[in-house]
Structure formats: structure tokens, C-alpha cells
Amino acid sequence: MEEELESIIGHLSLRDNEVVRHFTSLLNITRIDHFHTIVGKLHCPRVVSHYSIGNCRNIWSIHHGFTVRLVGENMVHFKFSDRIDRARVLHGEPWLLCWKHLLVLKPSDDLNVDFNLCPWWIQFNHCPLDLMNEDFARFAGNLIGQYMDVFRDGDRNFIVRFLRIKFNINITTPLLRVLQFEHEGKEIKIPLKYERLSEFSIIVE
Structure with missing residues (x-):
């Protein structure tokens, strides 16, 4: 032996x-x-x-x-x-x-560090006004990744032009270009804009 x-x-x-x-x-x-x-x-x-x-x-x-x-x-x-x-x-x-x-x-005593998860700000363009709130941000987080935060303009819960949400995303998997879901009997499609997107990432529909 x-x-x-x-x-x-x-x-x-x-x-x-x-x-x-x-x-x-x-x-x-x-x-x-x-x-x-x-x-x-x-x-x-x-x-x-x-x-x-x-x-x-x-x-x-x-x-x-x-x-x-x-x-x-x-x-x-x-x-x-x-x-x-x-x-x-x-x-x-x-x-x-x-x-x-x-x-x-941050350094951790747990050696199984996952360097594939990255905090990322995503802009939701052309989002319906009734969805520009934190409840929808958390809902979207379950579809895209892990919800972390939503940008607030002063005391309001949304930005007038677009919704800006921070997610924890696995960057080794293809990233969504458009978020599709059903809302009040209608199919909603919201274009996604990833801030500081690198050439290493893969974008898919």
C-alpha cells in the first residue's frame, strides 16, 4: 500500500x-x-x-x-x-x-470560493410603469439570477427612464438579452442592458 x-x-x-x-x-x-x-x-x-x-x-x-x-x-x-x-x-x-x-x-475560511458569481447592474429598458418597483425587481431576480438591490432616485422606488437592478449572476452561463414573462394576461418583453459588459460574456435571446 x-x-x-x-x-x-x-x-x-x-x-x-x-x-x-x-x-x-x-x-x-x-x-x-x-x-x-x-x-x-x-x-x-x-x-x-x-x-x-x-x-x-x-x-x-x-x-x-x-x-x-x-x-x-x-x-x-x-x-x-x-x-x-x-x-x-x-x-x-x-x-x-x-x-x-x-x-x-472577501477572504473566507471556506476554501470552496465560487469565482463565477458576479454582482451586476442591469438596466430594464421600456419597462411598464406599473412594474417599476422593488417587488418586480425581486421577481426578475428569480428569473435572471439572485436579486441584490434596486437603484432608487431619491425617495422614489424607480427611475423615470428605466429600472436599474443589481443581481448576482453566474458569468460562465449565457446571459439573457430579453426578459420574457406573462403579466395580466399579456406577454411582456423587456430588453436588458448589462452595464460594463465584457467580450468574455455570452449573450443569448
Whole structure:
């Protein structure tokens, strides 16, 4: 049994070892500092360097410095010197770096981090006035993804021109272009506009 185990270990590929280091690095991050760090992943078909990902400072517009360390394939650990900068990055998603999605999350003791779910603002154009409210926003959330928030214009529950809703969406699956449903005996079709849409996403009817 021991000889068989040694044989298996001896044939581990470099990629297998990289996965082990990836999870070990992530575990170490979560134990160091929960208040100044985030983990991120760039959804890109090719591997990029941490120097390229470090250019996200230009899109974040933060006031203080941060460090970048690779912990996996296109996965990085950011450590911020200022908590406000960190909060701005976490709440400002979705982020696009070179037209690719950069997903960022708080470090967690749970190593099964899902980097496929991304907070996204979607504009509902030509939405019937009686549907421009939070109740409909939550209904739409069950059809598209997970409802998170709806933009309010002052004390009102809707925007005059269009409804703007924030969802948690799986970006690895095709995205809807039009939301279709039945309302008061009529078929309703509402065009959807995804803000900051990258070329990596797939749009379908």
C-alpha cells in the first residue's frame, strides 16, 4: 500500500502541485488579515502576470497603495493599506481589466470560493410603469439570477427612464438579452442592458 501511494505521489504533475499550493496560499491569506485583504480572479482564457493585474489601480481610483500576489492561475491576493480603498473595490463591482471580468471577494475560511458569481447592474429598458418597483425587481431576480438591490432616485422606488437592478449572476452561463414573462394576461418583453459588459460574456435571446 505504501509503495502504491509513493508511486502515485511520484507521478503527480506540476499542475496538481500548483492546485495544492493554490489552496494552501488561500488558507494562509484568510488567517493573516480579513480587514485589509481580498482575493480576486481574472476571467481570461490565457494566463496573465500579476503585473498586468496590478494595473487595476487605474480603474479603481483608490488613494493608497496595495500589494498583489499570485495564488493560482489568474487568481491573486490583494492587500490594501487602507480599509476604505478595500471597501470601495468590493462594492464597486463589476470591474473590467482589459475588457475581462475581474471578480473580487472577501477572504473566507471556506476554501470552496465560487469565482463565477458576479454582482451586476442591469438596466430594464421600456419597462411598464406599473412594474417599476422593488417587488418586480425581486421577481426578475428569480428569473435572471439572485436579486441584490434596486437603484432608487431619491425617495422614489424607480427611475423615470428605466429600472436599474443589481443581481448576482453566474458569468460562465449565457446571459439573457430579453426578459420574457406573462403579466395580466399579456406577454411582456423587456430588453436588458448589462452595464460594463465584457467580450468574455455570452449573450443569448
